[in-house]
Amino acid sequence: MKTYLNLLPQETQRAQVARLRIRQWSVVWLLSAGVLAVLAGVEWRRTQLAQQRREAAEEHYAPIRKLQQSNRELAERIEVLQKRESLALSLSNERPLLALLGIVGRASQAAEGRVCVQQLQWSEARRDPHTGEIAMPAALRLDGLGLDYLSIARFAAALRDVNVFAHVQVNASNSDDQDSRSYSIECAF
Numbered sequence: 001m002k003t004y005l006n007l008l009p010q011e012t013q014r015a016q017v018a019r020l021r022i023r024q025w026s027v028v029w030l031l032s033a034g035v036l037a038v039l040a041g042v043e044w045r046r047t048q049l050a051q052q053r054r055e056a057a058e059e060h061y062a063p064i065r066k067l068q069q070s071n072r073e074l075a076e077r078i079e080v081l082q083k084r085e086s087l088a089l090s091l092s093n094e095r096p097l098l099a100l101l102g103i104v105g106r107a108s109q110a111a112e113g114r115v116c117v118q119q120l121q122w123s124e125a126r127r128d129p130h131t132g133e134i135a136m137p138a139a140l141r142l143d144g145l146g147l148d149y150l151s152i153a154r155f156a157a158a159l160r161d162v163n164v165f166a167h168v169q170v171n172a173s174n175s176d177d178q179d180s181r182s183y184s185i186e187c188a189f
Helices: 010-093 097-110 149-161
Strands: 115-123 134-136 139-146 167-174 181-188
Touching: 097 115, 097 149, 115 149, 139 149, 149 167, 149 181
Parallel strands: none
Antiparallel strands: 115 139, 139 181, 167 181
């Protein structure tokens, strides 16, 4: 039972109740905001520590990453060298004439079309019948014309750069024509 009587107008009573509720809920909201701020700060600190640990681990891992990159580059280089080696071995074992024509054609491109191959002579390797060892290695002889000694030298250098031949020997002499030089190149396997 009430022991008092509120004579304030209805609107004022509502305003008082609203202020009281606002004060009560604002305390609850402020406390909640404070707790959330503390939780957010703790989570932010955890994130910072995790990021520092990750950066330290990445710094520690950086040399390994460089080694892995170096290993990949070396593996690619090894693969290229193995392909070149297998090409040289396949040519030295089989020596298909078509492949030799391709090599000669590519070498003539290095001479910028200033070299003409007139004769290509192939000789197989000869083995000693008694020992079975190679008595005379396989050889390729190219005879032709070049506009000048420089183009012949470029042609021979391109043949050397293929790394198929053990040695490339150039013999050049003047021809009857003043505009060209005859040459003879011997390539041994």
